[in-house]
Amino acid sequence: MRRVTFGKKDKKKPNKTILLVGETGAGKTTLVNVMANYIMGVKFEDGVWFQITEDEEQDEEEEKVRRLFESQTSNVIRYEIFGFEGITLSYSLTIIDTPGFGNTQDITQDLFVSQSLYDLFRSEDGISEVDAVALVLKQGDNRLSDRLIYIFDSVMSLFGNDINNNIISIITHSNGISPPNTLAALKAILIKCARNEKDEPLHIMFDNCQHEERTDKTINLLRNADKISGMGMKNFSIYLKNVKPLKLMMTTAVLNERIRLAACIENLQDRINLIEMKKNEIQQTEKALKDHEKEMKMNENFIVEVDEPYTYKKPIDGGRRLVFFFRGAVSCKHCKETCHYRGCTLAWNPAYCEVMENGRCTVCKEKCLASAHVKDTWIYVSRTRKVRKTLEEMRKKYVINKLASAEAQNILKNLQQEKEKLEVDKAKWLCEAYEHVETLNKIALKVETVSTYVDLETLIEKMQNHDEEKCNLMREMIQNVDSLFKRAATYFRK
Numbered sequence: 001m002r003r004v005t006f007g008k009k010d011k012k013k014p015n016k017t018i019l020l021v022g023e024t025g026a027g028k029t030t031l032v033n034v035m036a037n038y039i040m041g042v043k044f045e046d047g048v049w050f051q052i053t054e055d056e057e058q059d060e061e062e063e064k065v066r067r068l069f070e071s072q073t074s075n076v077i078r079y080e081i082f083g084f085e086g087i088t089l090s091y092s093l094t095i096i097d098t099p100g101f102g103n104t105q106d107i108t109q110d111l112f113v114s115q116s117l118y119d120l121f122r123s124e125d126g127i128s129e130v131d132a133v134a135l136v137l138k139q140g141d142n143r144l145s146d147r148l149i150y151i152f153d154s155v156m157s158l159f160g161n162d163i164n165n166n167i168i169s170i171i172t173h174s175n176g177i178s179p180p181n182t183l184a185a186l187k188a189i190l191i192k193c194a195r196n197e198k199d200e201p202l203h204i205m206f207d208n209c210q211h212e213e214r215t216d217k218t219i220n221l222l223r224n225a226d227k228i229s230g231m232g233m234k235n236f237s238i239y240l241k242n243v244k245p246l247k248l249m250m251t252t253a254v255l256n257e258r259i260r261l262a263a264c265i266e267n268l269q270d271r272i273n274l275i276e277m278k279k280n281e282i283q284q285t286e287k288a289l290k291d292h293e294k295e296m297k298m299n300e301n302f303i304v305e306v307d308e309p310y311t312y313k314k315p316i317d318g319g320r321r322l323v324f325f326f327r328g329a330v331s332c333k334h335c336k337e338t339c340h341y342r343g344c345t346l347a348w349n350p351a352y353c354e355v356m357e358n359g360r361c362t363v364c365k366e367k368c369l370a371s372a373h374v375k376d377t378w379i380y381v382s383r384t385r386k387v388r389k390t391l392e393e394m395r396k397k398y399v400i401n402k403l404a405s406a407e408a409q410n411i412l413k414n415l416q417q418e419k420e421k422l423e424v425d426k427a428k429w430l431c432e433a434y435e436h437v438e439t440l441n442k443i444a445l446k447v448e449t450v451s452t453y454v455d456l457e458t459l460i461e462k463m464q465n466h467d468e469e470k471c472n473l474m475r476e477m478i479q480n481v482d483s484l485f486k487r488a489a490t491y492f493r494k
Helices: 028-039 060-069 105-120 148-158 180-188 219-242 250-290 293-297 392-398 405-443 449-465 468-479 483-493
Strands: 001-007 015-021 077-081 092-097 132-136 167-172 201-207 304-317 319-321 325-327 327-332 338-339 373-376 377-388
Touching: 015 077, 015 148, 028 077, 028 201, 028 219, 028 327, 028 373, 105 250, 148 377, 167 180, 167 219, 201 219, 250 304, 250 338, 250 377, 250 405, 250 449, 325 377, 327 377, 377 392, 405 449, 449 468
Parallel strands: 001 077, 015 092, 015 132, 132 167, 167 201
Antiparallel strands: 077 092, 304 377, 319 325, 327 338, 327 373, 338 377
16 A cells, blocks of 8 residues: 655544546546646646656556566555645545556456455554545446456445445546446446436546646647536535545445455365365275275285375465565464465464454364464465275274174275265355355345356355255346456456
8 A cells, every 4th residue: 555645634624535446547647636736726827737646658568567566565545635625625635546456367466456445444544434436437438348347346346235325437538528328338337326317327527638738739628628627526526525425344344255255265165176085085995895895804904096185285475575465375274274365465464364253264164263373375285195005094094893794884884974974064164155145245235246256156066066045046146247247257267
């Protein structure tokens, strides 16, 4: 998180907070400058222009390098403009920009941006309420790109279902006339937002090009652009004055639940893979016992070869950076499972990880105490290895009747019980994962988001032979997803 502050904060005076979301090139950077100049009372006739942001225009190759190597701590920028309360506005303004969303095809990067917002929402010096979430797009965006759908969708997934009236659209590079095609594109992706008297998505227009050089050929065009942006800022300030700020308690709960769902699904897939490995070992053992039934009756020893599962620690990229940033994974030493890996970037201690609740893990199979966990640069991974076992070793592994005549049947019976127990455990874990979906369905503004869409598909695939009713409920959540949404999901998987 980067912070850019202009002026000195007066805690006695009101502050409004807005969150800007949009893809690179939408004009968010110049929009911040337009707002800053308006607040500072800059007039077109003054012939000056203040720039408080970095230049959005970059060499193409330089931009590619930046996207690849830029420090993740700069992905969310917090602009604060103080000292003009009662002059141009009746409040100071805090603008949260999210330039990192959708800039790469690495989902970890976007999860980091979400995590940064989450920490901003819950930290003592962060923000506890938001007045507006502004979806920034250019006039002329008649068809929203897969990436822009993904970005908007990712942001919608952050909030609770009490924020509808605080979501608006800002149209940049506008000619001052409401763009019907752009509004139709917003309606097409089912954005839940504030509406105007025409039941259109509430939108405010800016033509943010006042920073461009004034010449005899451009002076009139820039003057008109200033009028459009001035009217846009006036309408925006009226909206901010009248809108009720939203406390972010439900939003924080949604963020927590999404992180836990993703971590639970990731952990669940590992557990199910391990179950399949164990079942395969049991089936191999069953076959070997039947093949050597005669030797067992004669109490003769024999050797069988099976694929035995084992778990080891696999190194991952990561490590500690600065004071609080720690990219790694939280794992349970008791259950020998990785509980949080994807997007586990900031919690330097397992006790502070999002998957912990009331001092216990919500993911590992025993729901162990946080103290049973570690955060490090490795994860638990299960594999199989060829192992040769004797009859005596199988006796030790499976509790059996020592009577030789009944030995084979007892081992087979215990093997069958072991398989049944594995299936019971699998069903239990699937239900636990589904509980996160139920919670999101109650509190989230948008449950069937792009990232959760992928998680739901995975959960349906794993659960379809265990609980068809729950599978049908999850299918209903995503059955109305149109082709645009599915293309965005394709972008997510790239």
